[in-house]
Amino acid sequence: MRENGWWGRNALADAVLALVLLGFGQLATGLAGQNQPGSRPVDGLCRVLLVVATLALAGRRYAPVATLVVVTVATSTYLVLGYPYGPILLAFLVAVYTVAVRLPVRPAAFAAGGAFVVLLAHVFVSRGPAPGWTGVLPASAWVVVPFAVGVVVRVSREAAARTRAEEARERAEQARRQADEERLRIAQEVHDVVGHGLAAISMQAEIALHLLPKRPEQAEVALTAISRSSREALDELRVTLGAVRRGAEREPVPGLARLPALCDRLAGAGLVVDLRLVGDPREVPAAVDLAAYRVVQEALTNVLRHAGVARAEVTVGYRADELTVEVTDRGVGAAGRFDTADGLDVTAGRSGGYGQTGGHGLAGMRERVTALGGQLTVGPGPAGGFRVRARLPVEPSP
Numbered sequence: 001m002r003e004n005g006w007w008g009r010n011a012l013a014d015a016v017l018a019l020v021l022l023g024f025g026q027l028a029t030g031l032a033g034q035n036q037p038g039s040r041p042v043d044g045l046c047r048v049l050l051v052v053a054t055l056a057l058a059g060r061r062y063a064p065v066a067t068l069v070v071v072t073v074a075t076s077t078y079l080v081l082g083y084p085y086g087p088i089l090l091a092f093l094v095a096v097y098t099v100a101v102r103l104p105v106r107p108a109a110f111a112a113g114g115a116f117v118v119l120l121a122h123v124f125v126s127r128g129p130a131p132g133w134t135g136v137l138p139a140s141a142w143v144v145v146p147f148a149v150g151v152v153v154r155v156s157r158e159a160a161a162r163t164r165a166e167e168a169r170e171r172a173e174q175a176r177r178q179a180d181e182e183r184l185r186i187a188q189e190v191h192d193v194v195g196h197g198l199a200a201i202s203m204q205a206e207i208a209l210h211l212l213p214k215r216p217e218q219a220e221v222a223l224t225a226i227s228r229s230s231r232e233a234l235d236e237l238r239v240t241l242g243a244v245r246r247g248a249e250r251e252p253v254p255g256l257a258r259l260p261a262l263c264d265r266l267a268g269a270g271l272v273v274d275l276r277l278v279g280d281p282r283e284v285p286a287a288v289d290l291a292a293y294r295v296v297q298e299a300l301t302n303v304l305r306h307a308g309v310a311r312a313e314v315t316v317g318y319r320a321d322e323l324t325v326e327v328t329d330r331g332v333g334a335a336g337r338f339d340t341a342d343g344l345d346v347t348a349g350r351s352g353g354y355g356q357t358g359g360h361g362l363a364g365m366r367e368r369v370t371a372l373g374g375q376l377t378v379g380p381g382p383a384g385g386f387r388v389r390a391r392l393p394v395e396p397s398p
Contacts, residue, residue: 015058017094022054025087032086040082049078053091060098065111071095072115079122092119093146100150101157108147116143254297255289256316256325262297263314271304272311279318288392291368292316292325295376298365299327299388306331309385322374323392330385365390 029050030042040046053074060067075092079085096115100108119139263273284292296314303312309331317324362378365388369376374392381387 010061011058014060018055018057021057021087021091021094022051025050025054025091029084029086029088033084036084038082039084042083045081046078046083049074049081049083050088053078053088057091057094057098060095061102064095064098064102068095068099068111068115072118076118076121079119080125089142093142096143097146097150100147101154105151105154108150112143112147116140119143254293255286256284256293256296258293259296259314259316262293262300266300266304269304270310271300273300274311274313276313276315277318278315281316281318284323284392284394288323288372288394291372291374292323292390292392294368295365295388295390296325296327302388303327303329303331303386321393321395323394324389325392326387326389328381328385328387330381330383 026047029046033039033042053071056067056070056074071091072095075088078088092115096112099111102108103111116139119142120136123136123139259275263275266273296316300312300314303309309329312327312329315324315326315328317326365378366376369390369392372392374390376391377387377389379387
């Protein structure tokens with residue numbers, strides 16, 4: 001429908017152009033003849049040729065070559081019969097321009113060259129004044145000038161079309177890149193949520209199995225913790241995946257404000273977490289807030305799985321231009337978790353966290369931190385055990 005409307009508007013514009021040139025020709029041809037002694041007076045045949053030449057332009061976009069043929073024959077006949085030079089040549093000029101704009105250069109040049117040869121007939125054979133060879137150059141101008149203008153316009157339009165196509169491709173590629181980045185971000189979120197939740201549930205299940213034969217009343221506490229941890233993990237996973245279905249996150253994402261709840265959940269799994277704040281807590285950018293929370297979550301999950309201790313420390317430091325988070329424990333050192341040189345697992349039979357084959361937990365944390373311009377330090381703690389420390393730049397407080 002849009003294309004039909006475009007053609008309809010162009011057809012209307014061409015019809016208006018043809019009628020304007022027709023009216024102008026009928027009025028101005030007689031005036032032009034008064035200034036050209038020896039030319040044949042305007043009569044009925046002259047006006048018929050004017051009508052043919054001008055009204056043929058109404059179909060110039062649909063059939064440019066046919067339009068040029070009709071206009072050229074009518075114009076050449078007009079001049080051979082000795083009628084005065086006048087507005088009919090404007091119709092010829094428009095027809096040549098149209099061929100140059102609508103056709104490739106080579107076929108357009110052949111069509112324009114043929115029109116020029118036909119137009120030259122009046123230079124040597126005419127019932128009016130025949131200019132002879134001196135008239136070749138002026139006659140060629142009526143072909144060369146509109147043809148050159150048409151070629152330039154065509155080349156400019158093609159260049160603009162190529163530019164628009166390239167911009168469209170770039171926008172599509174940018175959209176694909178953004179979609180890939182969003183999918184990767186969601187995958188990291190799912191990894192962190194599921195990994196942490198399953199680690200807590202696994203630890204609580206082991207506690208319940210250990211207590212069930214001897215102290216079943218205490219096993220109930222572990223089973224309750226499993227229920228709570230699974231429910232919280234599912235709720236967080238639902239929020240994360242809901243962003244994919246909606247196309248944008250409308251619910252608040254996890255942040256440092258949820259660290260106390262995370263510590264409580266881990267306490268139910270048997271890991272006591274001491275949370276300490278340094279500096280004046282303040283609001284930080286959402287991306288930084290989420291990255292800091294995920295680093296702490298992933299590090300505590302690793303402690304729960306691999307450290308072999310029941311206590312860990314989390315320190316959140318607020319500085320003027322950066323946010324730091326640090327997770328330390330007194331458990332198994334780096335050798336029991338992953339090779340600090342390349343993040344590869346050296347603990348057989350374990351999965352998830354740092355212990356994942358290929359170090360996906362460490363890689364995920366490092367990607368989050370470096371994407372925000374920060375630094376991640378992972379390795380043995382100064383007093384033994386293990387330490388994870390992330391520094392994330394933030395805008396200074398006003």
